[in-house]
Amino acid sequence: MTIKRYLLIVILSSIVLATFSAALQGFKASNQKLNFVFDGEMRSIAFTLKNSPIAPSDFDVDTHSSFAFQIWKADKLIVKSKNAPSQKIANSTEEFGYRSFLGNHWRYFSLLDEHSHVIVAQPMPQRIESIEEVLLEAVLPIVIVIPIIGLIVYSAVNKALSPIRTLSESVMQKDASDLTPINIEANTTDLEPIQNTINGLLERLNAAFEREKSLASNAAHELRTPISVLKLNAHNLKIAFEAESIKEQNIDDLTANTERMAHVIEQVIALNRTTPENFDAKKTQFNISNLLQEVIASNFSKIDSQGQSVSLNATSMSIFADKFSLETLFDNLIKNAIKYSGIGAEILISATRNRDNITISVEDSGPGIHEDQLDKVMQRFYRVKHHEQTGSGLGLSIVSHIVALHKGNVTLGRSSLGGLRVDIVLPHLDIGNIDAG
Structure with missing residues (x-):
């Protein structure tokens, strides 16, 4: 996997994960907040109904809303909304609770005193739908912006990695004989040490090759003469041996030229040993x-x-x-x-x-x-x-x-x-x- 692909996957995945995490947290917060608001609304409606001069009626009231209510006095239903059942929604003394009727799950508020019992209820699907609408309104802009963010991230990553890609291409294009320095025009502070290190390595490698060539050239150049002289000394010594006229001068010449060749070899080796790498x-x-x-x-x-x-x-x-x-x-x-x-x-x-x-x-x-x-x-x-x-x-x-x-x-x-x-x-x-x- 390339660095660019890895970065894009990590960044975009992080953005998407962060967005949906925020949406989940928003849903929880919205659920809690809206439930609190709806509960307060039911409480207000209940107290309004309790304190209103409502006379008993055989007709159900159309509230034109999802809220349902019942007003009981002396265990007798005196009035209710069209979407409320005839049976008492809540018999307990708890203020808030849940109850299922008319094919829905409801949350109710019960206001009970010595003279009356007012119950207000709201269907839970409406609450959930309201929470989802609020969350959708909050998250939808972010979801729409994600592709735009992706394009911006892709462009930024592509531009940021451009010098690295250029460096990689420059290195890949080099063959064994090309040891020239690498020069990246769009360089960055972070990439400059890498370029300098590679160029330093290429420079040292080139210097090492030059020294190796120089060593071979030095040895070939300098050993040619003493070897030729040694061959001549050996030839003269052989002739003198065959003529049984070997002189001390023959041995001295051979010794002197052997020492000269040994000295040349020592000098060439010394010159090659004193290199920057081992210095x-x-x-x-x-x-x-x-x-x-x-x-x-x-x-x-x-x-x-x-x-x-x-x-x-x-x-x-x-x-x-x-x-x-x-x-x-x-x-x-x-x-x-x-x-x-x-x-x-x-x-x-x-x-x-x-x-x-x-x-x-x-x-x-x-x-x-x-x-x-x-x-x-x-x-x-x-x-x-x-x-x-x-x-x-x-x-x-x-x-x-x-x-x-x-x-x-x-x-x-x-x-x-x-x-x-x-x-x-x-x-x-x-x-x-x-x-x-």
Whole structure:
């Protein structure tokens, strides 16, 4: 059953039920009120007859009404109406009562004293007919108006449900490839959250599909070269094996290219893992200075092998963020500094905080990046030309992606040490300093 049909059935049924309930209550009230009026009328007639100088008569009186009366004196009927029987209507001393005679059921009023007995009666069918006429006059306009009310209710419900019907039709018309937002012109306050929720879902679904396509594209694009190189290394190693002239260089080349492919795979997976859907739920409060120390420690063997020096200038400070993604971010920045700054270079990492933000800077004394390439290095798979070191071109792209998830910003520039400087600005929720370590 549709919402419109359900609402129409419920509303119209309620109106009809309320109308007939009101009619029933009106009938009861009218019955009580009119009986009271008729009883008062019979009482008035009885007292009028009692106090009137009516002489005995052998002729019945035509009252030209439905009321019947009898006047008795000393148990002798002295006068009566044409519609009254010759027998006494009421023998009891009760004022009001019911009696059947002349084929009708009557209500009577008995006025008895020492000298006379006056009885006035009225047929009950007349009373009921009068009550029905009053009720019909009251209810008939309502009954006539019910169809008009039905048309008004139908029009109102139809108009009120029009945005929902439009929304339903818009959703039903979409196929699996159509993830464009839904726009309902005749929107309402109640329907707007539903439209926003559906559009948000479509946006997230579209973003998820784009990420999946991007992941496949990234993997295919980046793994093609190392796989080709690995095939070449394997071919050279096979030739050297057959010639019994395997050299250490053959093994080193194979190892280096295997590590390069493993690094590319890790970077692609890291980029895919840091998505809006799994990001907010993983935010925690932690010490960012401790995290920087851990990332430096995990890369210290590479720093030492390059004869480089690294220093950390940061006080204990807390941040509410996703620890895994920030660890990936800092690891990329520090690895880039180690790889591209050169042997014996100096690497400086600092973290400062103001009222709203935390700024993390990673700078080195290497050759840096030319100004006309600073904007391009944030793009996926872009590599600085004329650079001795090879890479996946994903490191700074991942950094930019993670910073955007944290609603921060990243800037590249020239370091005071002579090389590249990367500044990461992140908003934070400060709950006070926490102990380091």
